[in-house]
Amino acid sequence: xxxxxxxxxxxxxxxxVIALNFFLLQLAPGDTAEAIAGSMGxxxxxxxxxxxxxxxxxxxxxxxxxxxxxxxxxxxxxxxxFYNQPVSSLIAQRIGPTILLVLSAxxxxxxxxxxxxxxxxxxxxxxxxxxxxLLALVGYATPVFWSGLMFVIFFASVxxxxxxxxxxxxxxxKASFFVRSLxxxxxxxxxxxxxxxxxxxxxxxxxxxxxxxxxxxDYIRTARAKGLSELTVVYKHGLRNAVxxxxxxxxxxxxxxxxxxxxxxxxxxWPGLGRLIFDAILxxxxxxxxxxxxxxxxxxxxxxxxxxxGYRLADPRILKQG
Amino acid sequence: xxxxxxxxxxxxxxxxxxxxxxxxxNISFTLKPGEIFGVAGESGSGKSMTAxxxxxxxxxxxxxxxxGKIFFRDTNLLELPEKEFRKLRGNKIAMIFQEPMTSLxxxxxxxxxxxxxxxxxxxxxxxxxxxxxxxxxxRVGLPDPxxxxxxxxxxxxxxxxxxxxxxxxxxCRPDVLIADEPTTALDTTVQAQIFDLLLDxxxxxxxxxxxxxxxxxxxxxxxxxxxxxxxxxxxxxxLRDQILDTPEHPYTQSLIACIPKVDVRAEAAGKxxxxxxxxxxxxxxLAELSTLKGCSFAGRCPKVFDTCSTLKPPHFRLNKTQxxxxxxxxx
Amino acid sequence: MNxxxxxxxxxxxxxxxxxxxxxxxxxxxxxxxxxxxxxxAIAGLFILGAIILLTLYGQLFYGEDPFExxxxxxxxxxxxxxxLLGTDYLGRDLLAGLIKGGGPTLAVGFSAATLTTLIGMSxxxxxxxxxxxxxxFLVKITEFFQVLPALLFAMVLIAVFSPKVITIVxxxxxxxWPATARLxxxxxxxxxxxxxxxxxxxxxxxxFRIMFSVILPNALPPLIVSATLSVGIxxxxxxxxxxxxxxxxxxxxxxxxIGSNRxxxxxxxxxxxxxxxxxxxxxxxxxxIGDGLTDAFNPKLRER
Numbered sequence: 018x019x020x021x022x023x024x025x026x027x028x029x030x031x032x033x034v035i036a037l038n039f040f041l042l043q044l045a046p047g048d049t050a051e052a053i054a055g056s057m058g059x060x061x062x063x064x065x066x067x068x069x070x071x072x073x074x075x076x077x078x079x080x081x082x083x084x085x086x087x088x089x090x091x092x093x094x095x096x097x098x099f100y101n102q103p104v105s106s107l108i109a110q111r112i113g114p115t116i117l118l119v120l121s122a123x124x125x126x127x128x129x130x131x132x133x134x135x136x137x138x139x140x141x142x143x144x145x146x147x148x149x150x151l152l153a154l155v156g157y158a159t160p161v162f163w164s165g166l167m168f169v170i171f172f173a174s175v176x177x178x179x180x181x182x183x184x185x186x187x188x189x190x191k192a193s194f195f196v197r198s199l200x201x202x203x204x205x206x207x208x209x210x211x212x213x214x215x216x217x218x219x220x221x222x223x224x225x226x227x228x229x230x231x232x233x234x235d236y237i238r239t240a241r242a243k244g245l246s247e248l249t250v251v252y253k254h255g256l257r258n259a260v261x262x263x264x265x266x267x268x269x270x271x272x273x274x275x276x277x278x279x280x281x282x283x284x285x286x287w288p289g290l291g292r293l294i295f296d297a298i299l300x301x302x303x304x305x306x307x308x309x310x311x312x313x314x315x316x317x318x319x320x321x322x323x324x325x326x327g328y329r330l331a332d333p334r335i336l337k338q339g
Numbered sequence: 340x341x342x343x344x345x346x347x348x349x350x351x352x353x354x355x356x357x358x359x360x361x362x363x364x365n366i367s368f369t370l371k372p373g374e375i376f377g378v379a380g381e382s383g384s385g386k387s388m389t390a391x392x393x394x395x396x397x398x399x400x401x402x403x404x405x406x407g408k409i410f411f412r413d414t415n416l417l418e419l420p421e422k423e424f425r426k427l428r429g430n431k432i433a434m435i436f437q438e439p440m441t442s443l444x445x446x447x448x449x450x451x452x453x454x455x456x457x458x459x460x461x462x463x464x465x466x467x468x469x470x471x472x473x474x475x476x477x478r479v480g481l482p483d484p485x486x487x488x489x490x491x492x493x494x495x496x497x498x499x500x501x502x503x504x505x506x507x508x509x510x511c512r513p514d515v516l517i518a519d520e521p522t523t524a525l526d527t528t529v530q531a532q533i534f535d536l537l538l539d540x541x542x543x544x545x546x547x548x549x550x551x552x553x554x555x556x557x558x559x560x561x562x563x564x565x566x567x568x569x570x571x572x573x574x575x576x577x578l579r580d581q582i583l584d585t586p587e588h589p590y591t592q593s594l595i596a597c598i599p600k601v602d603v604r605a606e607a608a609g610k611x612x613x614x615x616x617x618x619x620x621x622x623x624x625l626a627e628l629s630t631l632k633g634c635s636f637a638g639r640c641p642k643v644f645d646t647c648s649t650l651k652p653p654h655f656r657l658n659k660t661q662x663x664x665x666x667x668x669x670x
Numbered sequence: 671m672n673x674x675x676x677x678x679x680x681x682x683x684x685x686x687x688x689x690x691x692x693x694x695x696x697x698x699x700x701x702x703x704x705x706x707x708x709x710x711a712i713a714g715l716f717i718l719g720a721i722i723l724l725t726l727y728g729q730l731f732y733g734e735d736p737f738e739x740x741x742x743x744x745x746x747x748x749x750x751x752x753x754l755l756g757t758d759y760l761g762r763d764l765l766a767g768l769i770k771g772g773g774p775t776l777a778v779g780f781s782a783a784t785l786t787t788l789i790g791m792s793x794x795x796x797x798x799x800x801x802x803x804x805x806x807f808l809v810k811i812t813e814f815f816q817v818l819p820a821l822l823f824a825m826v827l828i829a830v831f832s833p834k835v836i837t838i839v840x841x842x843x844x845x846x847w848p849a850t851a852r853l854x855x856x857x858x859x860x861x862x863x864x865x866x867x868x869x870x871x872x873x874x875x876x877x878f879r880i881m882f883s884v885i886l887p888n889a890l891p892p893l894i895v896s897a898t899l900s901v902g903i904x905x906x907x908x909x910x911x912x913x914x915x916x917x918x919x920x921x922x923x924x925x926x927x928i929g930s931n932r933x934x935x936x937x938x939x940x941x942x943x944x945x946x947x948x949x950x951x952x953x954x955x956x957x958x959i960g961d962g963l964t965d966a967f968n969p970k971l972r973e974r
Binding site: 030031033034038041042044045154155157158159160161162163166167169170173174269272273275276277279280283284294295298301306309310313314317318321 | 906913932954
């Protein structure tokens with residue numbers, strides 16, 4: 018019941034996103050038909066009229082929006098002016114690398130950041146605690162595109178052990194699936210680490226703070242009074258309570274993560290949605306811009322739902338309140 | 340009967356920003372099997388700290404030094420390695436805390452939290468532990484115990500949670516049960532039920548109970564023996580009737596004066612019960628205690644005289660079972 | 671004092687005396703005195719001050735045009751007198767760019783943060799104060815803006831409305847206010863239930879006076895912290911946009927320097943590395959100040 022309601026409100030949000038951006042793009046200076054004609058090479062009046070008809074640009078804005086909404090339901094996001102391809106197939110080609118990048122960054126930052134913060138919490142004024150605080154400050158203040166570029170300099174000229182550009186090695190195109198996967202992973206390492214650093218820093222800081230608070234709570238004292246070992250007390254009774262705020266944070270930050278991914282994709286020439294929308298903006302390719310925005314919003318909504326579900330699984334107090 | 344627990348000259352010092360501070364000063368008492376030993380005093384008197392020291396639940400970073408002896412049967416608990424002590428904690432020596440609302444882990448079910456103790460200390464199969472947990476919940480008076488097993492703490496009331504805490508504490512039939520203000524956070528009617536439950540358990544399992552409370556009225560009904568603590572020190576100790584009938588320390592006398600004497604007829608007539616007698620002032624802060632030369636109660640004592648501010652009063656033995664630390668008794 | 675309800679001192683035996691004397695000071699004064707004793711926050715103030723001075727007064731002493739090609743490209747720092755930090759891929763003076771580029775970066779950062787705070791604060795204040803349907807509506811709007819990936823949406827806004835400084839400030843403000851709104855709302859929800867608000871109501875104060883002269887001052891501490899931190903976020907955001915080439919092409923900024931030189935990093939690292947260090951130091955100093963303010967406003971943390 019609850020999930021249905023959330024899906025419904027998610028759909029409403031997406032319709033809102035579409036409507037807002039649709040109208041926004043109408044405000045753009047310049048005639049869309051001319052832009053399309055320009056990318057085709059010429060602009061006779063006849064051609065313009067034809068283009069207006071094919072793209073439905075001769076209809077009133079509101080009915081254009083409803084036609085577009087109707088198309089979106091059938092996964093038809095229109096045709097790119099610039100690439101002259103269906104937007105949905107453009108996105109289909111590019112979404113994989115972006116999801117791979119974003120998920121690996123989340124995975125890395127959670128799997129390293131949380132244990133780091135938890136270990137730091139055991140000695141709130143120890144060396145590790147100090148390092149975590151420092152890391153959080155540095156990670157937060159470093160522009161992600163800049164740290165990416167620094168990695169490029171370092172791994173291109175100092176120790177060239179990781180590829181610094183692209184998604185795969187074209188010369189391996191005929192190799193087996195396994196070899197190609199390894200190659201992609203090899204290419205993934207630097208972009209993923211670059212993107213993960215910011216969140217690793219934030220999660221470790223948050224995990225530390227949250228764990229320190231949890232460890233001073235009464236139920237931790239109870240767990241100790243039961244005679245449980247310190248390991249069980251910290252990792253079984255403490256950790257599960259301490260990760261709750263991190264799950265929420267990770268969900269809320271997914272939008273930022275996507276934003277960071279756009280910058281990282283640009284630095285490492287990663288062929289994802291970020292590159293796609295960047296090129297589309299330069300070319301004023303509105304159907305593609307709109308399509309990428311819709312897909313990204315859907316990703317954010319789905320990420321929020323997942324983090325919500327994770328929270329519900331970890332915290333029984335939420336279940337009954339609905 | 341042989342002593343179950345014997346504390347000798349327990350002294351605990353903390354590292355604080357104000358230097359080293361003595362938190363517990365020369366605490367000694369003994370506990371016999373099945374006895375209820377009451378510890379009374381205001382907050383800050385060190386009564387909870389004594390319990391925490393017994394359970395070794397004090398943050399090690401705070402401790403500067405801990406001296407004296409705590410014998411449980413024949414083992415000195417203070418010399419026992421942590422790993423060995425954990426086998427006793429929650430098993431033979433168990434504790435119930437003051438805050439039932441927050442003392443249970445919110446993310447684990449009641450059943451999990453009770454069976455966790457059982458599985459840890461007793462050689463049980465998970466299924467046996469479940470059955471035992473149901474028995475325990477029934478024993479502490481929770482209705483529908485089988486269903487409760489799957490409940491989470493937030494689904495229970497404060498009184499029910501404290502019953503769960505008690506079930507957990509008695510799950511391994513402890514020899515010593517420490518109850519630190521077990522009813523402070525609960526309604527008056529629930530308080531009485533919890534105390535009845537504790538009395539039942541004490542009789543049934545022959546568990547010795549250390550009952551820590553600020554409420555002399557409770558000890559008057561429950562305790563066999565009473566120690567009154569003030570500023571980290573036991574200032575008077577004796578059998579219940581001695582403490583209640585012939586209190587010698589002025590502090591004990593004021594505490595007893597605080598027991599509300601509810602006049603049933605006055606209450607029925609709509610009049611408020613007689614005013615609680617109050618003790619003026621507060622327990623001196625620990626940081627000041629370490630620099631204090633005389634009696635720590637001197638600042639609030641109605642019977643204070645010269646010697647009090649210069650000399651710390653020793654314990655005077657009044658008879659076989661009663662001692663008190665006050666210069667007035669020096670004769 | 672009643673024996674039963676004893677003071678809280680006993681729970682906090684370490685420092686009972688201090689907490690008592692602290693209560694006699696005014697909260698703001700007290701926070702300030704804590705703040706100026708915080709070494710890293712003071713370091714942050716100094717770094718930020720130095721950077722602001724450099725960008726404001728640097729031009730007076732070093733007014734070179736950052737867009738003008740002055741020398742051979744890729745001159746290493748320190749190898750050519752007159753070009754302290756070397757030149758970039760076109761032969762433009764790096765130091766000139768650094769000095770000229772700081773102003774716009776900081777200006778956009780501060781004004782976008784102000785805008786963020788203003789939008790977020792008013793949305794949150796109305797939602798939290800009035801509650802009910804107004805709250806539900808404003809929360810939906812906030813949620814809506816949180817679903818839009820900020821950088822993408824800002825890119826679209828800029829693409830549609832031409833890359834001018836004002837557009838960029840508006841775009842950053844429009845995408846980053848939800849966090850401030852959520853915080854303000856929580857604070858207003860909490861404070862409106864407190865007794866002094868009820869008291870203000872009972873003497874007939876109108877809603878706006880209650881909101882702005884009773885609740886707002888009490889909600890300020892966390893809002894000041896969040897406003898400070900949003901300066902750092904806005905600077906990072908502006909740099910990101912300029913890096914992508916979506917900033918104002920006629921205004922030099924640190925992000926633009928990095929972006930335009932990024933294809934040549936293997937020939938010359940300094941035109942990319944140096945502006946990045948300055949962005950880093952600026953954001954770092956702002957967040958050090960923010961952390962210092964958090965500690966100063968939060969007496970619970972102060973005990974540590």
